[in-house]
Amino acid sequence: MKIERVTIVDDHIVRSFSRLIPQLTGSVKYPSREELEEVIKSENSYLFIATIDGEVTGSLTLLFNRLTTGLKGWIEDVVVDEAARGKGVATALIGHALKIAEENEVFHVDLTSQPVREAANRLYLKMGFTRRETNVYRYYFQ
Numbered sequence: 001m002k003i004e005r006v007t008i009v010d011d012h013i014v015r016s017f018s019r020l021i022p023q024l025t026g027s028v029k030y031p032s033r034e035e036l037e038e039v040i041k042s043e044n045s046y047l048f049i050a051t052i053d054g055e056v057t058g059s060l061t062l063l064f065n066r067l068t069t070g071l072k073g074w075i076e077d078v079v080v081d082e083a084a085r086g087k088g089v090a091t092a093l094i095g096h097a098l099k100i101a102e103e104n105e106v107f108h109v110d111l112t113s114q115p116v117r118e119a120a121n122r123l124y125l126k127m128g129f130t131r132r133e134t135n136v137y138r139y140y141f142q
């Protein structure tokens with residue numbers, strides 16, 4: 001298994017994300033080539049993929065936020081292809097993201113996960129994340 005940062009959005013990457021993202025969101029919508037390019041262009045976003053035999057089997061995005069309280073890391077959009085689950089792909093992706101975050105001297109790395117995502121919640125606890133008591137708010141436009 002290889003974990004790497006996406007630096008070029010080619011047809012293979014576009015196709016891979018059109019397969020992966022609906023498995024995360026449960027929606028048929030997936031990112032366009034332009035949207036993927038916007039993600040990798042941002043110097044605060046690291047888009048990582050896991051590949052096995054050249055096939056993209058999983059992905060996550062690591063974000064860096066420079067705030068008045070320090071440099072914080074954030075992990076978003078963790079997803080592994082259904083056919084490749086249970087083989088340590090997410091573990092490898094998160095382990096890699098944490099290593100990069102540590103190298104960048106972030107204060108801590110946050111993520112959120114809905115309780116209904118049992119596999120994800122178990123994975124994060126297993127990897128050493130601790131559950132914090134906080135309320136997560138969202139403001140919707142429209």
Ligand SMILES: CC(C)(COP(=O)(O)OP(=O)(O)OC[C@H]1O[C@@H](n2cnc3c(N)ncnc32)[C@H](O)[C@@H]1OP(=O)(O)O)[C@@H](O)C(=O)NCCC(=O)NCCS
Nearest residue numbers: 078079080085086087088089090091113117119120122123
């Ligand atoms: C959550 C997810 C990313 C895990 O990916 P994965 O590559 O299968 O995970 P790993 O093989 O690295 O498993 C690591 C640990 O996660 C937990 N886990 C994985 N699959 C699980 C399942 N079906 N049920 C319960 N726990 C599970 C276990 O603790 C496991 O460790 P173990 O194998 O020693 O028991 C994957 O199931 C997925 O993409 N789910 C849909 C999208 C999603 O929920 N994303 C998270 C958004 S917050």
